[in-house]
Amino acid sequence: MTGPIDKAALRVYRETLPSDLRPGLKATVVPAAILFVASIFLISFWSLVIGVNDLGTSANDHLMRGLIGFIYLAMPILAVVLIVRGLWVRRGTRQFRLDRFARDxxxxxxxxxxxxxxxxxxxxxxxxxxxxxxxxxxxxxxxxxxxxxxxxxxxxxxxxxxxxxxxxxxxxxxxxxxxxxxxxxxxxxxxxxxxxxxxxxxxxxxxxxxxxxxxxxxxxxxxxxxxxxxxxxxxxxxxxxxxxxxxxxxxxxxxxxxxxxxxxxxxxxxxxxxxxxxxxxxxxxxxxxxxRLGDVAVVEGDSGMPRIVRPPRGVAATGRRLTKRTAWVSAVLMVAFLLLGLYSMLEDVVSWLLR
Known part of the structure; x- marks a missing residue:
């Protein structure tokens, strides 16, 4: 499962994978491109609104520069990660290895x-x-x-x-x-x-x-x-x-x-x-x-010899499924909140009528 892969066999196998396991390049590149463009737009917008070049040397100014720099670097890096991940998924390497493991x-x-x-x-x-x-x-x-x-x-x-x-x-x-x-x-x-x-x-x-x-x-x-x-x-x-x-x-x-x-x-x-x-x-x-489906009994067989008859295979209806726990605590709390809200609303209405 960890050895070298025949690249030609991998290419052939990749074509057999369903579409949800081989997303198109559009589904990979478009989100990455949006992130990259958004990072440029945000930096340009903040430069105009905040005036990055006008920032001084105070602690707050350094913090603002650091924040802008982080966003400027983080979004393109995230875009690259999305592209690499998408291309890796498209390779089908995991599925290819598991398929060979199953055959073996x-x-x-x-x-x-x-x-x-x-x-x-x-x-x-x-x-x-x-x-x-x-x-x-x-x-x-x-x-x-x-x-x-x-x-x-x-x-x-x-x-x-x-x-x-x-x-x-x-x-x-x-x-x-x-x-x-x-x-x-x-x-x-x-x-x-x-x-x-x-x-x-x-x-x-x-x-x-x-x-x-x-x-x-x-x-x-x-x-x-x-x-x-x-x-x-x-x-x-x-x-x-x-x-x-x-x-x-x-x-x-x-x-x-x-x-x-x-x-x-x-x-x-x-x-x-x-x-x-x-x-x-x-x-x-x-x-x-x-x-519950019957008792064990001893009956006379075809040859005249006694034989044991056991209940049939299976489970009676009462044993086929466990009884699920009812979320009564959540239900009680929900009803309590509804009643509290209704009481508050009625109190406001009565106060308005008695003015």
Whole structure:
């Protein structure tokens, strides 16, 4: 992933990239030209209005000269940075290296993807979602990539970017989330895009709760204990303590705030080791059955010998999705502000009428 590149092969590959990964020269040069012209205009304008040549030797005059000089230098430098960045993106070097890496490891590579149709929480959050550098096995059992989406609109919008890895499980399981405590904010707040009701939290034995906050649907506590045996908890602590984990339907997702589909060989080595270590243990989860879908029974077989009939694979409706936390605090504050504003307005109206 870091070796020399065949320039001829790179030119051929570059032509296959979608347009959003190969912006035209116009999209690169025009913003840079605007910045350059704007810097000249601002300097000329300030020279006429302020009179740079008339500035004295006081501290304020030196500060003004420094400010004008900074803007004069900063805007052209920023223009050059934009041009260099645009030309680098157009090269497609990153995508070319990842494509060759995927071919060498029998993976399918998609440099840019429309929103991924996964039920995981990062794939259902926000809008204007886009997948980048998606690696997947031909069977779809393992998918690794980067994902971004936008929350809010206008001046209040913010973009969120995640790295993710997903493996397919042998059966559908209850919706379970492991919120890693190691990547929480400075004040202990979760970095997950969704919050869940606190009555769904389950404390597990040992040190597991020091590394993860586990959420499972109410009534599925014993099922979570069956799935997360001490040896499986140890695997998650040893290999995924900095990752958030979600089990939903028949897939397991690992979430990270940094790219997981990357050109860094060390990241790939760590990620593959993590997926292999978890996969060895979670294979046993295929034996789990939801008792709410039926009881285990012993019936007479076709040959007259008794046989065990187990419930079908799947999860009852109550266990398929966690209950999200309602932002009631924000709602109460909003209503309080509205009532306060209404009271103030009515008070002004009454005072005007009583004059």
């Amino acid at each position: 490891n029998r993976l399918l590579y998609t440099p840019s993807s429309v929103p991924l149709l996964f039920p995981g929480m990062i794939f259902t959050a926000g809008h204007s979602a886009l997948g980048r550098d998606i690696m997947r096995q031909s069977t779809g059992s393992t998918v690794i990539g980067n994902y971004q989406y936008t929350v809010g609109s206008g001046k209040n919008q913010s973009r969120h970017r995640w790295g993710f890895a997903s493996i397919q499980l042998g059966t559908s399981l209850p919706h379970i989330v492991l919120d890693a405590t190691g990547n929480n904010s400075l004040f202990g707040g979760s970095n997950l895009p969704e919050g869940f009701r606190r009555d769904q939290r389950l404390e597990l034995e040992g040190d597991f709760s020091k590394h993860f906050t586990l959420y499972c649907p109410r009534g599925y506590e014993s099922d979570a204990l069956y799935l997360f045996t001490p040896d499986i908890m140890a695997r998650f602590i040893d290999h995924a303590a900095e990752l958030d984990v979600e089990i939903i339907d028949d897939r397991l997702y690992l979430y990270s705030k940094r790219d997981l589909s990357t050109l860094d060989p060390a990241t790939w080595e760590w990620l593959v080791t993590t997926l292999d270590a978890l996969g060895e243990k979670v294979d046993r989860w295929q034996r789990w059955r939801d008792s």
